[in-house]
Amino acid sequence: xxxxxxxxxxxxxxxxxxxxxxxxxxxxxxxxxxxxxxxxxxxxxxxxxxxxxxxxxxxxxxxxxxxxxxxxxxxxxxxxxxxxxxxxxxxxxxxxxxxxxxxxxxxxxxxxxxxxxxxxxxxxxxxxxxxxxxxxxxxxxxxxxxxxxxxxxxxxxxxxxxxxxxxxxxxxxxxxxxxxxxxxxxxx
Numbered sequence: 001x002x003x004x005x006x007x008x009x010x011x012x013x014x015x016x017x018x019x020x021x022x023x024x025x026x027x028x029x030x031x032x033x034x035x036x037x038x039x040x041x042x043x044x045x046x047x048x049x050x051x052x053x054x055x056x057x058x059x060x061x062x063x064x065x066x067x068x069x070x071x072x073x074x075x076x077x078x079x080x081x082x083x084x085x086x087x088x089x090x091x092x093x094x095x096x097x098x099x100x101x102x103x104x105x106x107x108x109x110x111x112x113x114x115x116x117x118x119x120x121x122x123x124x125x126x127x128x129x130x131x132x133x134x135x136x137x138x139x140x141x142x143x144x145x146x147x148x149x150x151x152x153x154x155x156x157x158x159x160x161x162x163x164x165x166x167x168x169x170x171x172x173x174x175x176x177x178x179x180x181x182x183x184x185x186x187x188x
Contacts, residue, residue, distance in 0.1 A: 012096035013053040014109055016041050019092065022084035023072050029084050031064070031071040031092065039066050044098065047075070049090040056093055108137075110167050116141045116153070119163060119175045124153060127172065139172070143187075151186040 017033040033041040042064035048056035060076040078084050101107055108130045116124045116139070125147075129140040131154075139162075141153040155161055155174060164173040176183075 013048065013056070013093040014096050014099055014107065015053075015091050015093055016044070016047075017071075017092040019049065019087045019090045021088045022081040023067075023070075025081050027074065027078040027080050027084045029073045029075065029078070029087060031073050033071050038071050039064075041071060041092065042073075044094050046094070047073075048093040048095075049087060050093065051089070051091060053093055106165060106167065111139065111165070111172070114165075114167070114170045114172045116155075116172045116174060119173065124174070128152075130157070149186055151184055154183050154185070155180070156183075 016035055017031055020030040020032050022028070023030045031041065033039070035041045042061070044061060046058050046060055048058050050056040059078070062074040062076055064071065064073040066072075078087070096109075099107065111127050111130060114127045116127060118124055123144055125141040125143040127139050128142045131138045131140060135156075137157040139153070139155045139157050141155060143150050143152070155176075160177065161174050161180070162172060163175050164171075166172075
């Protein structure tokens, strides 16, 4: 069966991972997953592969499983190691609307671009990235342009610091515990 080569244009795609290469001779793929847990990438019936969301090809996922520390997958239309190897480096995308998020959980893509305010309602900056360091995710917040002290905050995305997240308003309210000013790096 050939892969579905229909180019779809949903409003928005989310990147879930990437193809790292072939595994074995029958076209299985080694997959890097951005999902938590890593096996959650197996929860989608279709993956859209490509280097950017502007040029994607949809593939049906025949099988996806954990193999040791790796995630492996088989896609319709990929039958040998040469076909699998040709997909190396492709990113794995799914339509944004297909991703389910529990109450009080947030997609990183939704947090990037949100403005961050302290409990005194002072603008601290805008979320430019999120990083993962094991214990918790970190909000990377760049100070507003023209700030008297330009720099970057690295704030733990934990209950004691993050007081409220309003995705619709693109606003995050935080409370900095004493000593958290050490999470600020000035830009020279």
